[in-house]
Amino acid sequence: MQRIGVFVCHCGSNIAATVDVKRVVETVKKEQGVVHAEDYPYMCSEAGQALIAAAIKEKNLGGIVVCSCSPRMHEATFRKAAERAGLNPYMVEIANIREHCSWIHKDMEEATEKAVILARAAIAKVHLNSHLQPGESLVTKRALVIGGGIAGIQTALDIAEAGYEVDIVEKTPSIGGRMSQLDKTFPTLDCSACILTPKMVDAAAHEKINLYTYSEVESVSGFVGNFSVDIRKKARFVDMNKCTGCGLCQEKCPSKKAKSEFNRGLNTRSAIYTPFAQAIPNVPVIDTESCVKMKTGKCGLCEKVCQAGAIDYSQKDEIITEKYGAIVVATGFDTINLDQYGEYAYNESPDVITSLELERVMNAAGPTKGHLERLSDGKAPKEIVFIQCVGSRCDDHRGKPYCSKICCMYTAKHAMLIRDKYPDVNVTVFYIDVRTPGKNFDEFYRRAVEEYGVNYIKGQVGKVVPQPDGSLLVQGSDLLDGKQIKMRADMVVLATAIEPEAGVRKIATMLTASIDTNNFLTEAHPKLRPVESPTAGVFLSGVCQGPKDIPETVSQAGAAAVKVIGLLAKDKLLTNPCTAESDTLLCNGCSVCQNVCPYGAIGYEDKEVNDHGIRETRRVAVVNSALCQGCGACTVACPSGAMDLKGFSNRQILAEVDAICR
Amino acid sequence: MSKHDAEMIREISGVNPLKCMKCGKCSATCPAYDEMDIKPHQFVSYVLRGDIEALADSKSLWKCLSCFACIERCPRNVEPAKLIDAARQAVIRQRGNEADLSPDEIPALLDEKTPQQLLVSAFRRYRR
Structure with missing residues (x-):
């Protein structure tokens, strides 16, 4: 029997307005083992x-037992x-009488009764708590960044x-990501490549940064401070050490019909290729x-022309295994597939393009060398229509329910750049709302309207x-004028919703990092904790966490780096002592726990046991407490009740249930 | 017609007009727009406000072609054509039916490919 103290927090009025804290104190005093109980306005304060x-x-x-807010807030404090x-x-228990009680109830009588019950459950548990001691694990002082866009590059630079x-680790042949595909950047209109390529060069030249391009993460095991990662280096068929980057192979390659990924499929590239001129x-x-x-x-032409002898058709994929202390996910985004949006004729007309495709059209290194022209006939457009929220804010099966956040600003940018370079081109933007929170953002949008005469229509x-004469009929709403507009356009640009890069779900699964719908x-x-995943040692950088523009991405990339540095600066980490253990007398070696363990923490060994005087050797489960994260999956799966979780034992949980049902 | 009818229209249609974000895509897409006095996107706010009297007297009720383009394209699943159809139904229930199309004539007009939903709403429309 423990001597137990109960401390009931008012949390200002957060708890006290709904729960009669005095009555909770008086009631719990009668519980077995409780030798002290008191209340206080702010238990988390220094005075408390x-x-x-x-x-x-x-x-x-x-x-x-502290009756207060969620243990996620102040368990560590207490x-x-x-x-x-x-x-x-580990002799401290929290009864959550705020999130689980006062915040969700209105009736004081009921809420007080529930608070008492929650306190009683926690008291019952403390009686069975034991003096747990955390272990220690070493930290591998090396970080992995998955994704080589601006988010990954910035995070890597800051850590290095x-x-x-x-x-x-970057899956395409070059670092640079989406930002390398952009022409200009808002709200300053500086050239995207001009500000990105110095960072790419810095990353490549940094003695602490190692690039695995054309590579993908194959598998991840381990835990915070001690991850082990298999990286697949896809065969380039070009020896990185010998190639001088002269480009002759690309010039001579007779197969030039592959769609250029970098130019969003708007033109073609050779079979042997670097995605863009400044590729790294x-x-x-x-x-x-x-x-x-x-x-x-x-064929073999590239091999013949390569003076460095760098072409190697026999190259195979290579798997590299590396240890890391921390992993940063910076996998970025892509635009959504528009097959479901037949009404915008994207698949019917080459003159209906996405905004990302327009970036390539406007770029000097793009398919039209930077000339604004219709992709169907190369003619100069006179009338361009932009359509906002294509697939964003769509609560149906076709699109995404969220705002993609960057579209209002890049459309203002596109409209402005077109009006600046081609003043005879009319630009119309159909919008639902113009969202421009951000430094100098609204001013930027207003400039598009006031200085550049871009026609914004609410609707x-x-x-x-598509019309027989090659033009496009656009039918839209003008809600402010109360009209249905039918207009002719030469080009239509769709501000297409963005979504996380396709492979992110696979990566999240490998990392056991949670992911939303x-x-x-x-x-x-x-x-x-916006840059940390709930999985310890996994950090988030850039659009993989949610839509954001370049300045926000760079800020978040830096924040993720700081969290990584904070982790890598430690020599040792305290490990959670609430790990699973197997009762060798009950375990029958069935392997069910091993199959459900997400951390690979359970192994088996043959052990001699003395079961009621019978000595025999049995195959029993053994938990590696350094790997175990205390999720409890094995304790639920174990058919013989041999698996138990320290700090959350079956007895403790049943004692809580009994106390609640008493 | 009363506030109560607004409830009924919501119930018959299964539409939650609060989901509307006023993008105007329904009105942008509507082939009968020019003939309507209350436009499809306005229809949603009329139901929301409970201004059913005006809806019941509106030409739009009988001008909607039930082509369902607005249902197909509404990004928020508000589906104005369903509201309009439900309003027709409410009006017919209360004011009776003055239409000259009788159910006996329907089979001759049938095309196997015609969706049943279209038939039902067209029938309501032309029975006026």
């Missing part, structure tokens, strides 16, 4: 903590306070600047799908119909 410490010492308490007063921190080794590394890859040599065995477009990675806390 001092109260707890004093009671522990004076009353010689063996366990305490555990530390107890530890300072000489009590094992602090002196730690960083590897960037400047080493091409051979696309086996379109290479004549790979398909027929004949969505219902349909775009839209495939965005979930933060540990939406406000207070």
Whole structure:
């Protein structure tokens, strides 16, 4: 029997307005083992903590229950306070009478009764708590960044600047990501490549940064501080050490019909290619799908012209295994598929393009060398219509329920750039709302209207119909004028919704990092821990966490780097002592627990046991407590009740249930 | 017609007009727009306000072609054509039916490919 103290927090009026805290104190005093109970307006304050410490010492308490907010908020606070007063921190239990009680109830009578019941359950549990001791694990002082866009590059640079080794794994042949595909950037209109390429060069040149381009994460095991990652280096068929990047192979390659991924399929590239001129590394890859040599065995022109002898058709994929202390996900985004949006005629007319495609059209290195022209006939457009929210804010099966956030600003940018360079072109923007929160953002949009004469119409477009004369009929609403507009356009640009890059779900699964219904990675806390995944040691950078523009991405990338640095700066981590253990007398070695364990923490060994005087060797489960994260899946799965979780034992949980049902 | 009818229209249609974000895509897409006095996107706010009297007297009720383009394209699943159809039904229930199309004539007009829903709403429309 423990000597237990109960501390009931008012949380200002958060709890006290709905729960009669005095009555809770008086009622719990009657519980078995409770030798002390008191209430206080803010138990988490220094004065509140001092109260707890004093009671522990004076009353010689063996366990305490704090009735307050969620343990996610202040469990650590109270555990530390107890530890300072000489009590094992795992002898502290929290009864959540705020989120689970006062905030969700209106009736004081009922809420008070529930608060007492929750306190009683926690008291019952403390009686069975034991003095757990955390272990220690070492930290591998190396970070992995998955994704080599601006988010990944910035995170890697910041980590490397602090002196730690960083590897960037990028699935395409070059780092640079989406930002390398953009022409200009809002709200300053500076050239995207001009500000990105110096960072790419910095990353490549940094002695602490190692690039794995054309590579993908194959598998992840381990835990915070001790991840082990298999990386697949896809065969480039070009020796990175020998290639001089002269580009002759690309020039001579006879197969030039593959769609250029970098130019969003608007033009073609050779089978051996670097995605763009400033690619890093400047080493091409051979696309086996379109290479004549790979398909027929004949050709081999690139090998013949390569003076460095860098072409190697026999190259194979290579798996590299590396250890990391922290992993940053920076996998970025893509635009959604528009097959479901037949009304915009995207698949019917080459003159209906997405905004990202327009970036390539406007760019000097793009399919039209930067000339604004219709992709169907190369003619200069006179009338361009932009349609906002294509697939964004769509609560149906076709689109995404969220605002893609960047479209209002890039459309204002496109409209402005077109009006600036081609003043005779009329630009109309159909919008639902113009959302421009951000420094100098609304001013930017107003400039498009006031200085550049862009015609903004409040209302969505219902349909775009290609006409026999090659033009496009746009039928839309003008809600402010109360009109249905039918207008002719030469080009239509769709502000297409963005979504997380396709492979992110696979990566999240490997990392056991949680992901939401839209495939965005979930933060540990939406406000207070926005760059951390709930999975320890996994951090989030850029659009993989939610839509954001370049300045926000760079800020978040830096924040993620700081969290990584904070982790890597530690030599050792305290491990959670609430791990599973197997009772060798009950275990029958069935392997069910091993199959459900997401951390690979359970193994088996043959052990000699003495079962009621019978000595025999049995195959029993053994938990590696360094790997176990205390999720409890094995305890539920175990058919013989041999698996138990320290700190959350079956007995403790049943005692809580009994106390609630009493 | 009363406030109560607004409830009924919501119930018959299964539409929650609060989901509307006023993008105007229904009115942008509507082929009968020019003939309507209350436009499809306005229809939603009339139901929301409970201004059913005006709806019941509106030409739009009988001008909607039930082509369902607005249902197909509404990004918020508000589906104005369902509201309009429900309003027709409410009006017919209360004011009776003055239409000259009788159910006996329907089979001759049938096309196997015609969706049943279209038939039902067209029938309501032309029975006026």
